[in-house]
Amino acid sequence: MKAFLDSSFLVYLNTMTSDGRKSLDELFRNLLQEQLYINMLIVDEVLYISRKQGLPYSVTLNFLRAIILPYAEIAPIEEEDLKPAEKYLLNYSLKPSDAIHLATMEKVGASHIVTEDEDFDKVKEVKRIWLNTNTNLSTINGSTQRV
Numbered sequence: 001m002k003a004f005l006d007s008s009f010l011v012y013l014n015t016m017t018s019d020g021r022k023s024l025d026e027l028f029r030n031l032l033q034e035q036l037y038i039n040m041l042i043v044d045e046v047l048y049i050s051r052k053q054g055l056p057y058s059v060t061l062n063f064l065r066a067i068i069l070p071y072a073e074i075a076p077i078e079e080e081d082l083k084p085a086e087k088y089l090l091n092y093s094l095k096p097s098d099a100i101h102l103a104t105m106e107k108v109g110a111s112h113i114v115t116e117d118e119d120f121d122k123v124k125e126v127k128r129i130w131l132n133t134n135t136n137l138s139t140i141n142g143s144t145q146r147v
Helices: 007-015 021-031 040-052 057-068 079-092 096-108 118-122
Strands: 002-005 035-038 072-074 112-114 127-129
Touching: 002 096, 007 021, 007 040, 007 057, 035 096, 040 057, 040 096, 079 096, 096 118, 118 127
Parallel strands: 002 035, 002 112, 035 072, 112 127
Antiparallel strands: none
C-alpha cells in the first residue's frame, strides 16, 4: 500500500506527549511496512505548526530527518501537478494545500492518506486512515479493529 502522511499526523507525532501518543506510535509502527510519501508543503506545515506549539525549528527538523525521512519519500511538487490540483480544488471545495497533497498522491499512486482532516472523506478515490475511522491500517490489512 502507498500512503501519504498529512501534516496533522506528523505534528501529533512530533509534539504530543499525552496518553494519545501510544496510539499514534502504534499507527506509525504499522505504517513502516508501507510505501510512505510526503511533499515539501507537508514539511512547511509541520515546521510552522510545531513552532506555533513551542518547538524550535531544530527539534522539528531533527524529527523529520531522524524519524520520518528514513521511511517516507519526499515527492516533488511540479508544474504537472497543477491540473490534478485544480480538479480537486474545484470539485471538492478543498483548501489549496489539500488539493496539492491529492495531486501528489495521484502522481505517486497513493490511495490512502493518514490524517485527521475529514475534508479528505469527500474524495471517493481516497481512503483516510486515522485513529477513529473505519479505514485504519487494521481494516486495510483485513481486520475490523481500530488502531
